[in-house]
Amino acid sequence: MQSIASIIPKSRMLSVRLGSSAADIEAAQRLRWDVFYRERGATPLEDTPLDRDPYDPVCDHLLVEDSASGTPKVIGTYRLLRQSVADSREGFYSAGEYDLTPLSRSSGEQLELGRSCVAAEYRDAGTIQLLWRGIASYLRQHQISTMFGCASFHGIDPEAHADTLSYLWHNHLAPPPLRARALDERYIDMARLPLGSYDPRQAMRKLPPLIKAYLRVGAQVGDGAVIDHQFNTVDIFIVMPVAEISDRYFGRFGAAA
Secondary structure (H helix, E strand, O other): OOOOOOOOOOOOOOEEOOOOOHHHHHHHHHHHHHHHHHHHOOOOOOOOOOOOOHHHOEEEEEEEEEEOOOOOOEEEEEEEHHHHHOOOOOOOHHHHOEEHHHHHHOEEEEEEEEEEOOOOOHHHHHHHHOOOOOOOHHHHOOOOEEEEEEHHHHOOOOHHHHHHHHHHHHHEEEHHOOOOEHHHOEEEEOOOOOOOOOHHHHHHOOOHHHHHHHHHHOOOEEOOOEEEEOOEEEEEEHHHHHHOOOOOHHHHHHOOO
């Protein structure tokens, strides 16, 4: 297996850590704005180049930085929200799109993953592995039993993603104890095409890279998609029981944690 050092270009000095200050959170918000708003066409709710909301102050922020220029620059981020924190604060962000009641019956600490993004010029295996290794360390530190969150398709037309949504429904639907369902007023049926009417291999190839990565580590999907007009996306619910992540992938992402 390749080491991270062999994947990262020699012109980069990448490292991963948790944010520890307001300036760290702002750096993550600025990167998110560049990716979600400038690049992908989300609709700003305020006149500032920051993607921010009430959840940011209560979340942990995983940061990948490049220090090659001497001053660390945030080039990748994930937002992490533990159940023990969510229960005493704002709740989970995903609850605005999905009924999380089935997951509330699960034992152990749960972790919501969100706001994942990487600067365009850094979207390669080295950066992604650092993010995942940071997550692996966090899972162990906080004894997380289940990870979940929303993942997105670009654009707000479900028909444009009919084959991929149908593929996920037919092949990766979570069992009832983990099957969060889109809220009734936002529910979009994922089973848009019957089995046999689409090419599952082609549908799998069209999946966004992040969703592919989640599926590789054993992720499953919830019931129903949701249109997010602000972020110009069709969202799905992803859930990953930590105990079911294969040793092969935990070794790959967690070796340096």
